[in-house]
Amino acid sequence: MPSYSSLIGPETVGDAVLPLASLTEADFEAIGGLVHSTRSFSPKKEEIEIVGERTGLGSSSVEYLFITLSFLYDHVGTAISSGMGYEEAISATVEDLSASTSWSESEKDLLRGRLGALLQPSNIHRDFRKVERIRAGFQPHAVGFSSIVGLRPKFSDDEAGELTIEGLVPAIEFRITTDAKDNKNHVFQLTEEALSEMKKAIDRLERKVSAVKQANISNARIIEL
Structure with missing residues (x-):
């Protein structure tokens, strides 16, 4: 499917994740497959381009989506560390995001489930970040x-x-x-x-x-x- 990458990025975090609500189950599974791969929320450029074309979102929107998911993963992790349960943290995050957008109730329900599937605490994300820190070192690249x-x-x-x-x-x-x-x-x-x-x-x-x-x-x- 041909796709177009917009020059203008999403205005809010909610706008960045809203495309998740428009995906078919197969396309959502493609996103999830990348999130749960060894590269965590940082897929390779060619992987982003493939998903952008497959979903029709465009590579820029997909890139914004993964950056936002990484941010939300940390946000939910902070909530869990403070004593909140995982599902409660996801629900609170969705309510927070929808406050600055015009999500319908059906979109909120769908995003609650899909974000819940993508933001589960995982050693994959921890290990990827650790490897990236080791790879980066202290010198300029x-x-x-x-x-x-x-x-x-x-x-x-x-x-x-x-x-x-x-x-x-x-x-x-x-x-x-x-x-x-x-x-x-x-x-x-x-x-x-x-x-x-x-x-x-x-x-x-x-x-x-x-x-x-x-x-x-x-x-x-x-x-x-």
């Missing part, structure tokens, strides 16, 4: 790579004192963009020899990662998300 290749003229003076272009020298600039708050971009120049060495280093790094994944380190399993 490289999130973008770009390059510019140019030709720089080599000038020479002729006998009349006129400048002429004797030749052109290839020049390579490479930029790495990180998710750091400050000093996000790191730009440096490469010679062709350095570019060749960088390619070798990346190839060696890929082989190292592959070797680590295949290694049997004290019978520990490699966690991949």
Whole structure:
């Protein structure tokens, strides 16, 4: 089914989860399958696109939905920690969300059941967040790579004192963009020899990662998300 991703996001949390009420059981199960997978509320981009097209919601609405479900999972967990029962916490959350929207009673009943099925406390969500914290570490992450290749003229003076272009020298600039708050971009120049060495280093790094994944380190399993 063709889908369109709106440029404008939902105005409220209630608006973000309301699409759950319009899904068929099969489409809702597709959402639930992702929520209860090892990636928790953070499906891969291609998974979001598939569900967005399948449901007709569009990838943006599905992405907003998963972000909101993650927020509501924490919200319900806080309520449970304060002594509230799970079903009571879900009902209170639905009433809270509907206060700023125009949900019908049938939509409230349906969303109560569907949110109840999606927000159940689970080790899957705890484990995913723990793995993400370990993966993230404390250093900024490289999130973008770009390059510019140019030709720089080599000038020479002729006998009349006129400048002429004797030749052109290839020049390579490479930029790495990180998710750091400050000093996000790191730009440096490469010679062709350095570019060749960088390619070798990346190839060696890929082989190292592959070797680590295949290694049997004290019978520990490699966690991949």
